[in-house]
Amino acid sequence: MKDKPIKTNFKTTLWNALILNADFYEAARNTPKNQRIARTIVILAAFSHVLGSAIILLINLAQPFILFLALVLDGLSVIGGYYFWTFSINLIGDKLKPNHVSYQDLLIPIGFAYAPQVLNFLTVIPLLGRPIELILSVWSLLAVIVAVRQGLDIKTRLAAFICLVGWPVIQLAIGFVQVFEQELVKRF
Template sequence: MAQRHSIRWLRQVLLDALTLNRNFYEHSHRYPAAKRYAQGIVALAAVSHGLGSGLILLLYQPSLLQLGLGVLINIASVVAGYYLWTYAIWKLDTYVNPPVPPYRELLIPVGFAYTPQILNLLTVIPLFGRPITLALAGWTLLGAIAAVRAGLNIDLFRATLLAGVGFTLVQVGVGLVQEGVQNWVVS
């Protein structure tokens, strides 16, 4: 019975995160097990990205060690990106609008904003990979804007600015890591 309730709650969390439900993001840190679910979503997004990167690496016929390290590095880049993005948002807001909530409180709503990234494995579909990548990135950014707006209780313009700056840094960083791993495997 409790497991059925947890699955139903998780399904609702995913739906609320994907539909950018402002009320959900505003109160997400209050839900039971919210931290665990947000971290789980980031972990699933990282694994999805890592597996997709691994499938791409297979085209280069890597050694088993190169493949394994490449997947692990790509997974770690997404997790590190999540923490760095959240930290960048929090740090920028401390300069613009002190006092701000503790950094920990932003980890939950920004973690839920990663929900679209669970579908990252789909980016390996030939001809559709790049459009899917862009759609998921945009969807994640919109989720982060909703998360930042609710988490910091700020207006839409400032939430967009804060989330956008960090988003750009993370996208460039994760992209450079992925490209670096591919170049390492090819050489």
């Protein structure tokens, strides 16, 4: 299957990313249009996160300025997390396999790995929001592990180690943003 070109329309790309198709992740950087599709997936993931937060903040009657500030921080935390995670993976991966792939080459498959985050708006479901958020986060982690394994041509255990270096930092940063938002709503 590695010799077959993989379709690059958005729906097919999203599906292959969600099902953790290893061949798809391996061919990701070699297929035209994928940089734009990967960026679109990350932006949709950020938008989905913002949408979920907006509903919660509106229910809690957040002031317009606080609402705007919180939503900007939400979106930036997802997009910033994407770039930070890619950077940390590239840094460690370059130590293991110098000049194997570039930072730009990693942006595409890791962007695809953000596909589960497109469902982040589901976190507004009462009592299930936090578990859904955790499931989506772990799903993205697994997708990034597959992407790194295929992109760096390394064993799964080593790919997991590389990905787990930046993942907790991103989770803490997003959690911090959410706590900060809640505190802002309480105070204003």
